[in-house]
Amino acid sequence: MSKAAEIDIASVSKIYGTTTAVHAISLKIPAGTYCCLLGPSGCGKTSTLRMIAGHESISSGDVRLGNTVVTDLPPAKRGTAMMFQSYALFPHLDLVDNIAFSLKMKGVDKDERRAKAMDMLRLMQLEAYATRRPAQLSGGQQQRVALARALITDPEALLLDEPLSALDPFLKIRMRAELKKLQTSLGITFVHVTHSQEEAMALADLIVVMNDGRIEQAAHPRVVFEKPATAFVAKFMGDHNVISGRVTQSSSDKLMLSVLAGGDFLATDDGAAGLTDTADIAIRTDHVRIGQPSEKGLGFTGSVSNVEYRGSSVKLSVNGAGIEDFTAILTDAEFFANPLKVGEAIPLSWGREDAIVLGRLKN
Numbered sequence: 001m002s003k004a005a006e007i008d009i010a011s012v013s014k015i016y017g018t019t020t021a022v023h024a025i026s027l028k029i030p031a032g033t034y035c036c037l038l039g040p041s042g043c044g045k046t047s048t049l050r051m052i053a054g055h056e057s058i059s060s061g062d063v064r065l066g067n068t069v070v071t072d073l074p075p076a077k078r079g080t081a082m083m084f085q086s087y088a089l090f091p092h093l094d095l096v097d098n099i100a101f102s103l104k105m106k107g108v109d110k111d112e113r114r115a116k117a118m119d120m121l122r123l124m125q126l127e128a129y130a131t132r133r134p135a136q137l138s139g140g141q142q143q144r145v146a147l148a149r150a151l152i153t154d155p156e157a158l159l160l161d162e163p164l165s166a167l168d169p170f171l172k173i174r175m176r177a178e179l180k181k182l183q184t185s186l187g188i189t190f191v192h193v194t195h196s197q198e199e200a201m202a203l204a205d206l207i208v209v210m211n212d213g214r215i216e217q218a219a220h221p222r223v224v225f226e227k228p229a230t231a232f233v234a235k236f237m238g239d240h241n242v243i244s245g246r247v248t249q250s251s252s253d254k255l256m257l258s259v260l261a262g263g264d265f266l267a268t269d270d271g272a273a274g275l276t277d278t279a280d281i282a283i284r285t286d287h288v289r290i291g292q293p294s295e296k297g298l299g300f301t302g303s304v305s306n307v308e309y310r311g312s313s314v315k316l317s318v319n320g321a322g323i324e325d326f327t328a329i330l331t332d333a334e335f336f337a338n339p340l341k342v343g344e345a346i347p348l349s350w351g352r353e354d355a356i357v358l359g360r361l362k363n
Contacts (some may be wrong), residue, residue, distance in 0.1 A: 004032040004188045005066035005079060007052060012061035014047045014213075021047045023213040024061065029206060031066075036184050036200035039210035040236070045193045046161060048210070052191060053082045053159050065156060076106075081155035085162045087146040089134040095121060096130050097198045126166040132247035140171050143206045147182070157189040164199060166172015176202055195291035197237050201225065209233050214361060231280040231358050240282040241326050242358070247279050255279060255357065256297055266297025280358040285315075287354040290338075292347045299349030302326065304342050315337035316340065318348060 007029040014022040022044040024034035029035045037045040050056035052063055054075035062071045070078040089098050096117045097104075103113035121127045125146040134142055143163060150158055163179070164172045180203050183190045194200055200207050202223045207253045208218045209232075217229035228234035243265050246275060257279060267281040293299030302320020307349045314335040316328045328348055 003156065006031045006064075007035075007157060007191065008064040008190060009048070009052070010062045010064070012048070012051060012063060013059045013156070014044070014051060014056065015059040022051070025210075025213075025215050027208060027215060027218055029189060029191060031189055033205045034180065034203055035192065036194070037193045037208050037210060038190065038197065038200040038205035040195060043210040044213040045208075045210050049082075049159050049161055049191060049193050052157075053080055054078050054253035055082065055201065056160050074213075075293050079156040080159055081150035081153050081157075082159040083146050083150045083161065083163055085165060086094075087134075087142050087166075089142060089145060089149075091134055094131050094133055095137075095145055098145060099152055101149065102153050104333040116152055117148075120152050123151075139167050140175055143167070143175060144178075151186070154169060155188065157191060158183075158261040160190065162193055162195070163197075164194070172199070181228040184352050209236065211236070216361060226284075227356065228282055229359050230361060231282070234280075234282040234358060239285050241285060241288070241323075242280055242282050243323060244278065244280045247277060255281075257281060263300045263320075264297050265300075265355070266295070267357050268352050269355070280360070281354050281355050282358055283350050285327040286329040287350050288326075288348055289350065290328070290330070290346055291349050293349035294351075298352065298355070299347060301345060301347045304340050304344045304346060307340060307342060311333060318346065335340065 009025060009027040011024045012022060013020065013024045025048065037048060039045050039062065047056055051058050054070065054073060058071055062069055064070065065079050068210060089233045090101065094257045096114055099120050100113040100117040101161065103116060116259055118127065118130065121130055124147065126141060127142055129137065130143065137145065164175055169173060176199060184219035192203060204221055206218065207221050207224045209216045209224065211232050217224055224233065225237060226238060228240060234240035237285050243259065245259040245265065247255055248258045254268045259265065265281060300321035302318040304316060305325065306317035308315040312332055314330050314332055316330065317325045318328065319325065
């Protein structure tokens with residue numbers, strides 16, 4: 001395979017008429033990284049992927065692959081390959097000819113391209129299906145054929161547009177394990193578009209969370225989960241309660257928020273410096289406990305609005321102190337030691353280290 005290449009996206013924008021789909025984003029994806037572009041529909045992630053691939057023109061900015069600026073190069077000359085969401089397999093061709101098709105377009109000799117196609121089928125453990133057509137395969141097998149067809153061009157980076165979206169839940173879990181194993185084995189750069197938080201967390205070395213055409217955060221999955229940069233990231237990734245309010249007290253490492261018609265909440269974080277108007281803080285749902293807070297601002301008393309059993313855990317939703325649907329995730333043992341019902345009043349609390357100050361993007 002080709003040597004993996006770094007992808008450098010520098011102030012790249014995409015404008016469709018009067019609509020800006022991607023707002024001057026900058027991002028470096030290290031060589032050999034599994035990167036997931038994550039976000040809701042319409043956030044700009046697929047437009048970004050297509051601009052890297054060359055299937056979408058760049059309105060402004062540049063894309064560099066390794067040492068080469070590829071902004072104005074056609075897709076076939078960029079050193080990338082793209083696997084489309086639909087797989088785009090030719091129904092009238094067998095697997096060998098499907099996989100070898102791009103080499104045929106480049107004028108590669110028939111024997112050479114078929115030999116390379118067979119190598120790809122062996123890599124994907126599909127050698128026994130070489131003479132079959134796509135309709136005779138399962139969804140997971142079709143996906144592997146599409147992967148083989150993309151990889152046969154020996155790319156420095158593989159670009160995947162929602163590759164698991166058409167698969168059933170069980171097969172998704174199996175295929176994402178195969179994708180990660182393949183990327184690790186090949187060592188090339190993967191850029192994978194998804195709207196699934198679970199998928200991104202399982203696969204990525206680098207998660208890039210996008211919203212409204214902007215990058216909200218780009219970091220290792222553990223950092224994104226434990227230290228979300230913005231309220232959007234905290235809410236989109238889930239597993240965090242976000243409290244928004246008016247700043248009533250602020251210092252270099254501490255702030256107090258007042259929620260409209262509600263309570264006061266404390267956060268101790270370096271991000272508190274300079275916040276004087278409004279702010280957002282986040283508390284992980286699995287760090288919330290039942291019990292009185294150790295100090296003012298580290299909890300509240302509310303009424304249980306919903307109880308959701310999840311097997312190994314129980315999700316409690318609580319209303320109070322001006323907050324609706326504040327979530328606490330308890331272990332099943334913790335919950336069933338003292339079961340709660342909707343309507344019961346309970347005190348919730350968390351530690352100083354559990355409340356973090358969230359940043360806000362500058363438009």
